[in-house]
Amino acid sequence: xxxxxxxxxxxxxxxxxxxxxxxxxxxxxxxxxxxxxxxxxxxxxxxxxxxxxxxxxxxxxxxxxxxxxxxxxxxxxxxxxxxxxxxxxxxxxxxxxxxxxxxxxxxxxxxxxxxxxxx
Amino acid sequence: xxxxxxxxxxxxxxxxxxxxxxxxxxxxxxxxxxxxxxxxxxxxxxxxxxxxxxxxxxxxxxxxxxxxxxxxxxxxxxxxxxxxxxxxxxxxxxxxxxxxxxxxxx
Numbered sequence: 001x002x003x004x005x006x007x008x009x010x011x012x013x014x015x016x017x018x019x020x021x022x023x024x025x026x027x028x029x030x031x032x033x034x035x036x037x038x039x040x041x042x043x044x045x046x047x048x049x050x051x052x053x054x055x056x057x058x059x060x061x062x063x064x065x066x067x068x069x070x071x072x073x074x075x076x077x078x079x080x081x082x083x084x085x086x087x088x089x090x091x092x093x094x095x096x097x098x099x100x101x102x103x104x105x106x107x108x109x110x111x112x113x114x115x116x117x118x119x
Numbered sequence: 120x121x122x123x124x125x126x127x128x129x130x131x132x133x134x135x136x137x138x139x140x141x142x143x144x145x146x147x148x149x150x151x152x153x154x155x156x157x158x159x160x161x162x163x164x165x166x167x168x169x170x171x172x173x174x175x176x177x178x179x180x181x182x183x184x185x186x187x188x189x190x191x192x193x194x195x196x197x198x199x200x201x202x203x204x205x206x207x208x209x210x211x212x213x214x215x216x217x218x219x220x221x222x223x224x225x
């Protein structure tokens with residue numbers, strides 16, 4: 001059974017940093033691209049970032065480019081996103097999701113972790 | 120960037136109704152389109168990929184169609200479990216979601 005479990009969310013002040021993790025199990029982690037998608041309270045889904053299975057290719061939404069860094073540790077079956085210079089508009093539930101490749105839909109999703117940026 | 124526009128934003132319907140949601144892309148995306156269902160407090164769930172391919176385990180009352188810039192999601196006979204928000208997503212060039220369509224009880 002595929003499982004994706006996000007962690008690391010919490011309350012952070014504007015300008016602060018946070019690192020989210022997504023622990024994966026039930027599939028061949030290194031064979032799948034992984035993505036982060038966020039959802040602000042009461043709003044729709046917004047793609048944030050994607051990383052290839054090898055970690056050699058990364059992609060970012062314009063809204064987070066230069067502030068977020070996605071990475072993965074295939075030996076630990078874990079996906080990360082390092083977030084710096086956080087803004088109030090980054091407040092959202094952050095989901096990780098897997099996909100068979102870079103030009104694919106998102107197959108399985110984690111349950112999400114809430115990031116709140118507020119003073 | 121490819122923009123995705125869904126209509127309507129909200130849809131009121133009754134159990135047993137046939138429901139259609141439309142998704143339009145700002146440029147051609149061939150058939151690289153997926154549909155997701157999301158219930159409050161839950162993660163999105165994949166329903167349809169490649170415009171019309173039904174994900175395993177998804178009831179056959181869900182169907183998708185379209186190519187190029189116009190796509191539809193149809194629920195042939197709305198069931199109580201189907202009241203939720205639906206999102207389209209293009210994956211032709213990066214990834215973009217529509218703004219969502221909330222299907223509520225009439």
